[in-house]
Amino acid sequence: MDYLYDGSFDGLLTSIYYSYYEQRAQGIYPEASYQFNMFTPSTVIQSDPVLAARVYDAIDRKISVYSLMQIYYVYLSNNTAKENLILKYLQLGFQLGPKIDSIHSHPEVLPIRQTAKKVSFEAERFLGLLRFTDTRSYLYSALEPDHNILILLADHFADRLAGERFIIHDKKRSLAIICNKKDWYLSDFSEEAAIPDSETEQLYQELWAKYFTRISIENRKNKKLQSHFIPQRYRHNLVEFRKSELL
Amino acid sequence: MSTLERLAVLADGAKYDVSCASSGVNKQNKGGIGNSKSFGICHTWSADGRCVSLLKLLLTNYCIYNCHYCINRNQNDIPRASFTPREVADLTIQFYRRNYIEGLFLSSGIERSPNHTMERIYQVLDILRHEYHFYGYIHVKVIPGADPALVNKTGLLADRMSINIEQPTEQSLKLLAPQKTLPVLFAPMNQINNQMTQNASERKIFRHVQKFVPAGQSTQMIVGASKDSDLSIIKATETLYNRFQLKRVYYSAYVPVNEGPNLPALSTSPPLLREHRLYQADWLLRFYSFKADEIVNEQSPFLDTDFDPKISWALRNMQLFPLEINQASYEELLRIPGVGVTSAQRIILQRRLGNISYNHLKKMGVVLKRAKYFITCQGCYYGGIPAESALVRQALAPVAKPVQLCLF
Ligand code: SF4
Numbered sequence: 267m268d269y270l271y272d273g274s275f276d277g278l279l280t281s282i283y284y285s286y287y288e289q290r291a292q293g294i295y296p297e298a299s300y301q302f303n304m305f306t307p308s309t310v311i312q313s314d315p316v317l318a319a320r321v322y323d324a325i326d327r328k329i330s331v332y333s334l335m336q337i338y339y340v341y342l343s344n345n346t347a348k349e350n351l352i353l354k355y356l357q358l359g360f361q362l363g364p365k366i367d368s369i370h371s372h373p374e375v376l377p378i379r380q381t382a383k384k385v386s387f388e389a390e391r392f393l394g395l396l397r398f399t400d401t402r403s404y405l406y407s408a409l410e411p412d413h414n415i416l417i418l419l420a421d422h423f424a425d426r427l428a429g430e431r432f433i434i435h436d437k438k439r440s441l442a443i444i445c446n447k448k449d450w451y452l453s454d455f456s457e458e459a460a461i462p463d464s465e466t467e468q469l470y471q472e473l474w475a476k477y478f479t480r481i482s483i484e485n486r487k488n489k490k491l492q493s494h495f496i497p498q499r500y501r502h503n504l505v506e507f508r509k510s511e512l513l
Numbered sequence: 514m515s516t517l518e519r520l521a522v523l524a525d526g527a528k529y530d531v532s533c534a535s536s537g538v539n540k541q542n543k544g545g546i547g548n549s550k551s552f553g554i555c556h557t558w559s560a561d562g563r564c565v566s567l568l569k570l571l572l573t574n575y576c577i578y579n580c581h582y583c584i585n586r587n588q589n590d591i592p593r594a595s596f597t598p599r600e601v602a603d604l605t606i607q608f609y610r611r612n613y614i615e616g617l618f619l620s621s622g623i624e625r626s627p628n629h630t631m632e633r634i635y636q637v638l639d640i641l642r643h644e645y646h647f648y649g650y651i652h653v654k655v656i657p658g659a660d661p662a663l664v665n666k667t668g669l670l671a672d673r674m675s676i677n678i679e680q681p682t683e684q685s686l687k688l689l690a691p692q693k694t695l696p697v698l699f700a701p702m703n704q705i706n707n708q709m710t711q712n713a714s715e716r717k718i719f720r721h722v723q724k725f726v727p728a729g730q731s732t733q734m735i736v737g738a739s740k741d742s743d744l745s746i747i748k749a750t751e752t753l754y755n756r757f758q759l760k761r762v763y764y765s766a767y768v769p770v771n772e773g774p775n776l777p778a779l780s781t782s783p784p785l786l787r788e789h790r791l792y793q794a795d796w797l798l799r800f801y802s803f804k805a806d807e808i809v810n811e812q813s814p815f816l817d818t819d820f821d822p823k824i825s826w827a828l829r830n831m832q833l834f835p836l837e838i839n840q841a842s843y844e845e846l847l848r849i850p851g852v853g854v855t856s857a858q859r860i861i862l863q864r865r866l867g868n869i870s871y872n873h874l875k876k877m878g879v880v881l882k883r884a885k886y887f888i889t890c891q892g893c894y895y896g897g898i899p900a901e902s903a904l905v906r907q908a909l910a911p912v913a914k915p916v917q918l919c920l921f
Binding site for chain 2: 365393399400477487492494496
């Protein structure tokens with residue numbers, strides 16, 4: 267039996283609950299992108315916060331917080347097989363308990379570690395690569411990350427820019443973090459914020475682009491290394507690359 | 514001059530300084546703007562491939578000194594400019610709000626006198642911390658010869674301070690930076706170190722005592738401007754770590770900017786591979802508990818260019834190998850080429866649950882290409898050739914690649 271869920275973390279955990287207490291799931295898939303086939307029966311799982319919380323607590327108590335975090339990161343990834351990686355990992359986890367955290371090279375564990383690492387790496391990368399534009403009424407930032415990392419950025423910027431209002435917009439997924447002086451929420455969001463570029467905004471963008479070009483040392487030029495750190499696909503949201511025509 | 518032009522001039526003068534990493538403190542925003550993350554956030558990478566995390570600036574590039582290797586030395590005829598403390602503070606805040614930077618790294622030429630310059634640096638911090646309530650990261654250069662009281666009050670507002678020693682020996686200092694001497698450079702290092710220790714014990718008793726330079730101090734040495742060997746550099750580094758508890762010693766491959774009888778020719782390219790090897794050696798000092806003497810010695814005072822210093826050491830000490838992965842202590846594991854801190858920790862953890870096989874090792878992050886000549890796994894040796902220095906050396910020798918220098 268394939269389980270189809272609504273794409274939310276709660277939905278995924280609810281599916282895992284049913285897989286344990288009703289019928290074992292062969293696979294779990296997001297309903298929206300599921301390819302029906304004639305031979306595997308499927309059922310839609312209604313996401314249920316109470317059941318989800320039970321699975322959540324069980325992972326926390328019987329396996330570990332670390333595993334819980336890892337699963338959440340994998341859930342945020344763009345890996346198309348992620349639900350099933352998580353399912354298999356938890357099956358092993360409920361057998362082994364916290365020991366699962368030390369068997370890095372196990373075939374059910376390794377893909378989880380690797381995927382979680384990719385997600386946390388991208389999130390950390392965007393702590394640095396995100397750029398705000400000052401629209402005068404709020405700070406606005408647009409990005410197109412590979413993984414669904416917005417939620418992993420929110421606390422960092424809410425603390426850092428405590429006195430400000432800001433929007434961090436994931437254009438790929440039409441989502442945004444909207445923050446009003448410390449309180450933030452995640453929301454559907456599709457408008458490209460119209461940015462009335464103020465004069466000072468232009469000035470600071472120019473200053474930054476100028477600074478960026480001047481800080482590099484000619485005799486040490488190494489474009490290959492630079493591309494290794496900043497892949498092309500991130501560059502068009504970066505002022506310093508846009509303005510210095512290094513795209 | 515416009516702000517844009519001055520920024521260009523003053524960024525230019527600061528770019529040879531490498532100690533720009535912002536890691537070292539975790540600090541929350543307490544009702545202002547900004548915080549600091551201990552892991553250090555890179556905000557962009559410049560065309561030379563170096564990470565940009567801080568706004569690295571000179572307050573002024575006027576200088577009364579004449580250090581031979583420095584672009585800003587007094588006798589150079591270059592465009593000069595200064596920022597006011599307020600301008601630097603505003604630039605920092607505006608860049609920070611847009612998430613261009615993680616904080617400020619402020620250095621300066623010595624204008625008029627060490628005290629005059631140090632006082633202005635202090636003013637920048639005063640505006641940032643007290644007026645803008647900025648909790649982000651600030652690293653400032655201490656001006657050698659400045660009044661200890663000034664250094665002290667600046668240290669109460671900065672996260673990190675550094676005094677660049679630039680040259681590893683008194684002789685090369687005399688030759689290249691005639692107005693500086695080791696004692697003058699060591700005095701503030703010593704002061705900061707003492708102050709930090711004292712501050713730490715005071716904070717145990719009185720929680721409200723302000724932190725003094727919580728991210729510690731660092732320094733930088735220029736590599737290749739003088740004739741000093743790697744041995745002198747690594748020895749000096751070890752002394753600096755032991756004597757002043759420095760957080761980091763940075764190395765900067767000398768980029769020839771001036772002509773002079775004691776300097777390499779202008780056409781000399783910066784010794785990037787050498788710089789890279791020194792960072793590897795430094796890493797061995799800080800994280801792998803190597804001693805300077807184990808890395809280089811009087812017989813061979815320069816680091817091997819073909820091999821990283823850990824491999825060189827292992828090749829000189831083949832009698833210690835091969836080590837059994839399932840029995841070696843953590844310290845021993847760390848000495849195996851191809852085994853890093855993370856993989857050594859994973860080995861120790863997983864060993865508690867059962868024996869580790871050769872197949873496991875790769876997945877733990879061990880670089881078997883190198884490690885296989887130095888280990889046995891469950892009693893088996895997988896190197897394929899006898900574990901003898903000459904043979905292993907040959908097997909590990911890098912294939913001549915034209916891109917050697919891109920290593921960094
Ligand atoms: S004191 Fe500093 S800025 Fe002045 S010449 Fe020497 S190294 Fe350059």
